[in-house]
Amino acid sequence: MSALTRPRFTLGDAIAGVSVAFVLIPQSLAYAEIAGVPAYVGLYAAALPPLAAAFFASSPYLQTGPVAMTALLTFGALKGLGAEPGTTEYVALAALLALVVGVVRTVIGLARGGFLAYLMSQPVLIGFTSAAAILITSSQIPTAVGVAPPDGKILEKLWWTITHMADWDPTAVVLSVATIALVVGGRKVHRLFPGVLVAVVVGIAYSALTEYDGLTVGDVPAGLPPFSLDLPWGSLPSLLVSGAVIALIGFAEAAAISRTFAAQDRTSWSPDREFVSQGVANLA
Known part of the structure; x- marks a missing residue:
């Protein structure tokens, strides 16, 4: 890279990083809710892991952070262990599960098991x-x-919601429809339109100006949580299989992204390094 082109790439990376950060913040809050942990835990997962992964990553296109599939798999893995979502016990189990996933991925990468990324077919991953x-x-x-339906399975809550339309909050419905319109419609206007960021800014402004009394994220504690390994180690055997499944399926999604862009740009990437990168991120 010449001295003339280096600043241009550096500025581009900086702009891309800031853009991803602004989008990652609201997404991490949403994915935390899907995983069953408090929203602020999603912010922690969006802050430290990308810094750790950056030192080992091989793909310039892969951004490390919370994703919907991993959040859903985490909720499914912890739901049967008896802990109530959102509680301190549940968060500790989620941290232990992330530790298991991190160890599995790191070991696979160090053992040069990156070929596993190619074993899951694209149709299976898409399905x-x-x-x-x-x-x-x-x-x-x-x-x-x-609305807040009674406890139950996803389909039971969905059916209760559909059959109790009279309880719907009109303001919440309008905000939800407007958010979808900004995110989806913005892409129709221009592929680079920051729909997620615009939706978050508009939503925050509306909530602050109108003193919206509906469901909100709530208070976010300042600073980082204290470092501690005081985890429910007795539950470790129950999390080993789930951790291995999440480690492989979650990485298959990331590998598909890396393979696609590497093929388009005729560049190489190392699945072994990416396994280590994502594993270190989970450990962080």
């Missing part, structure tokens, strides 16, 4: 991703219309 999208959408509809 799994589509199913996850349907489940996530169904689980968030009650929140989108401003």
Whole structure:
């Protein structure tokens, strides 16, 4: 790289990093809710892991952070262990599960097991991703219309929401529709339109100016949590299989992105390094 082109690339990387950060903040809050942990935990997952992963990553296109599929798999893995979502016990189990995922990925990478990224076929990955999208959408509809259905399975909550339309909050419905319109419609206007960022800014402004009394994220503690390994280690055997599954399926999605862009730009990438990169991110 010449001295003349280096500043241009540096500025481009800086702009891309800031853009991703602004989009990652609201997404991490949403994915934390899907995983069953407090919203601020999503911010922690969006801050430290990318810094750790950057030292080992091989793909310039892959951004490390919370994703919907991993959040859904985390909720499914912890739901059967008896902990109530959002509680301190549940958060500790989620941290232990992330530790298991990190160890599995790091070991696979160090053992040069990156070839595993190619074993899951694209149709299977697409089907799994589509199913996850349907489940996530169904689980968030009650929140989108401003109701709190009784405890139950996702489909039971969805059916309760549909049959209790009289309880819907009109303001929540309008905000949800407007958010979808900004995110989806913005892409029709221009592929670089920051729909997620605009939707978040508009939503925050509306909530602050009108003193919106509906469901909100709530208070976010300042600073980082204290470092501690006081985790429920007795539950470790129950999380090993789930951790291995999340480690492989979650990485398959990231590998598909890396392979696609590497093929388009005729560049190489190392699945072994990416396994280590994502593993270190989970450990962080």
